[in-house]
Amino acid sequence: MSEEVTIVEATREDADEVLKLLKQLDQETETFTVEDDLNKLTAATEEKQLELIQQSREDLILLAKYQGYAIGLASVMKDETTELGEVGVAVLKSFWNQGLGTALVEETITWGESFSWLPGLMLTVQERNQGAYHIYRKLGFKDIQRNKIGFHDKNGIPYATVDMQLLFS
Numbered sequence: 001m002s003e004e005v006t007i008v009e010a011t012r013e014d015a016d017e018v019l020k021l022l023k024q025l026d027q028e029t030e031t032f033t034v035e036d037d038l039n040k041l042t043a044a045t046e047e048k049q050l051e052l053i054q055q056s057r058e059d060l061i062l063l064a065k066y067q068g069y070a071i072g073l074a075s076v077m078k079d080e081t082t083e084l085g086e087v088g089v090a091v092l093k094s095f096w097n098q099g100l101g102t103a104l105v106e107e108t109i110t111w112g113e114s115f116s117w118l119p120g121l122m123l124t125v126q127e128r129n130q131g132a133y134h135i136y137r138k139l140g141f142k143d144i145q146r147n148k149i150g151f152h153d154k155n156g157i158p159y160a161t162v163d164m165q166l167l168f169s
Contacts, residue, residue: 003067005100007107010061011054014070015046018063021070021092028093057117058085062107064100071095074104076111078118084165085112087123089132102135109139113168120167127160141166 010018019041053059056078064072072091079086087108091100112121123141125133141164149158 005064005066005071005103007062007064007103009054010050010063010073012047012051014063015043015050017070018050018061018073019043019046021063021073024092025073025090029090057115060085060108060111060116062104062111064091064095064104066095072100072104074108076108076116076118076121079122082122083118084120084122085116085118087121089123097131101132102139105135105139109166118168120165122163122165124161124163127162133162136164139166 022041050061053061058076058078060074060076062074063070064074072095073089075088076085077088078084085108087105089101089104089108091104108121112118121141122144123136125136127133127147143162144165145163147160147162149160
């Protein structure tokens with residue numbers, strides 16, 4: 001890549017780009033899941049959500065951009081049960097293995113430690129996604145629970161996951 005990738009906080013102006021990215025990620029990979037029905041999300045709804053998230057000290061959406069287009073994202077959403085921020089990270093397949101996932105997770109950690117009111121971060125990674133698991137371990141996340149079956153692929157087949165967390169000091 002001759003041009004630089006930038007990581008920025010998503011704003012309401014990024015709503016269309018975020019929806020486009022989520023739809024492409026949903027098609028490209030089964031290691032990233034979107035809870036909401038993407039076909040029902042509108043740009044207007046996404047604009048409102050991004051505006052609220054941007055005002056929060058407990059939620060975050062970051063975009064990795066290349067040549068003006070979103071190619072990856074990281075989210076942090078406060079889990080009301082644990083009070084931790086739940087992390088989600090995804091990068092377009094054509095940009096895998098270039099350090100973007102690591103950079104996005106590092107940015108969520110920096111935000112969490114220096115800006116948020118959260119006591120730490122948590123995430124769930126599929127056991128089969130060893131690349132992501134390695135990144136999380138390298139950045140300080142610890143295993144909390146292994147072999148939890150609860151997610152299913154697009155064919156309804158369950159897969160094992162690992163719950164991880166990183167507490168701030």
